[in-house]
Amino acid sequence: xxxxxxxxxxxxxxxxxxxxxxxxxxxxxxxxxxxxxxxxxxxxxxxxxxxxxxxxxxxxxxxxxxxxxxxxxxxxxxxxxxxxxxxxxxxxxxxxxxxxxxxxxxxxxxxxxxxxxxxxxxxxxxxxxxxxxxxxxxxxxxxxxxxxxxxxxxxxxxxx
Amino acid sequence: xxxxxxxxxxxxxxxxxxxxxxxxxxxxxxxxxxxxxxxxxxxxxxxxxxxxxxxxxxxxxxxxxxxxxxxxxxxxxxxxxxxxxxxxxxxxxxxxxxxxxxxxxxxxxxxxxxxxxxxxxxxxxxxxxxxxxxxxxxxxxxxxxxxxxxxxxxxxxxxxxxxxxx
Numbered sequence: 001x002x003x004x005x006x007x008x009x010x011x012x013x014x015x016x017x018x019x020x021x022x023x024x025x026x027x028x029x030x031x032x033x034x035x036x037x038x039x040x041x042x043x044x045x046x047x048x049x050x051x052x053x054x055x056x057x058x059x060x061x062x063x064x065x066x067x068x069x070x071x072x073x074x075x076x077x078x079x080x081x082x083x084x085x086x087x088x089x090x091x092x093x094x095x096x097x098x099x100x101x102x103x104x105x106x107x108x109x110x111x112x113x114x115x116x117x118x119x120x121x122x123x124x125x126x127x128x129x130x131x132x133x134x135x136x137x138x139x140x141x142x143x144x145x146x147x148x149x150x151x152x153x154x155x156x157x158x159x160x
Numbered sequence: 161x162x163x164x165x166x167x168x169x170x171x172x173x174x175x176x177x178x179x180x181x182x183x184x185x186x187x188x189x190x191x192x193x194x195x196x197x198x199x200x201x202x203x204x205x206x207x208x209x210x211x212x213x214x215x216x217x218x219x220x221x222x223x224x225x226x227x228x229x230x231x232x233x234x235x236x237x238x239x240x241x242x243x244x245x246x247x248x249x250x251x252x253x254x255x256x257x258x259x260x261x262x263x264x265x266x267x268x269x270x271x272x273x274x275x276x277x278x279x280x281x282x283x284x285x286x287x288x289x290x291x292x293x294x295x296x297x298x299x300x301x302x303x304x305x306x307x308x309x310x311x312x313x314x315x316x317x318x319x320x321x322x323x324x325x326x
Contacts, residue, residue, distance in 0.1 A: 053219055070287070071286055071326075075190055075193040075286075075325070076193070078197075078325075079193070103290050145323070146322065146324075147198065147307075148198065148200060148323070150323055151202075151259075152201055154257075154281055155182065155201065158256060158279040159182060
């Protein structure tokens with residue numbers, strides 16, 4: 001099952017429309033959280049909003065996530081150990097107030113488990129790569145040890 | 161406050177350890193997700209969380225010490241109220257340390273923490289891959305420590321790079 005999310009702030013019809021077309025051919029169920037989007041998908045299960053607890057369950061059950069290129073999407077994918085496909089919102093298309101997401105996509109595109117589709121035409125390839133991704137790979141696990149240690153040192157110094 | 165008194169040997173050395181509290185503050189959304197990824201680091205401490213909505217705390221199994229109103233730099237009155245709330249929270253708890261992953265409400269708690277003698281740490285969001293956030297820039301002077309999660313943004317006078325959550 002593929003879980004698609006546009007985030008909690010703005011609709012992202014370009015992603016939803018492209019995923020609807022693909023969902024007809026991917027051969028797996030696709031659930032899409034669409035926000036206040038206007039496009040009405042035919043090949044996906046659609047929810048405009050999904051409460052957090054239910055979202056967590058769906059994310060756990062999914063094989064991969066597809067979303068806009070916000071760090072929230074990447075953090076969610078990391079939390080649930082799922083590969084993630086990102087499509088950046090573009091300011092020129094009125095999808096966001098700036099091109100921050102292009103920067104985010106570029107900053108994360110080389111990370112293991114992150115697959116960037118710069119345009120909606122790249123989505124199918126990115127999804128296939130994500131489906132073939134082995135989540136037991138060593139380089140996939142969150143590399144947050146350094147910051148955890150730094151935080152521990154800070155607390156040790158200033159609390160006790 | 162937790163006091164542990166260790167009496168060593170023949171009562172010659174008395175060591176008093178005082179564990180204080182840690183105030184961990186974050187707005188909802190990505191900022192909160194990042195704080196939750198750092199949560200293990202607080203395990204051995206008396207930590208209290210503050211965020212902008214009780215729902216997201218509940219979902220993560222976090223018992224909130226307090227809710228704080230959300231605000232951003234375009235909302236002067238909300239920001240002022242948020243700061244008053246921050247002062248109130250810090251005055252009640254008197255934490256030893258205030259840590260925030262952003263955004264503005266977290267910054268106000270750090271400012272309040274500073275006023276009440278706490279040690280303060282700002283961790284700029286991993287979303288800011290090109291430059292430090294506005295509150296992050298302010299935190300360079302207001303907070304005792306200011307960290308970025310991108311090595312290329314660190315500098316001798318700037319924020320320090322101490323690792324990243326992703």
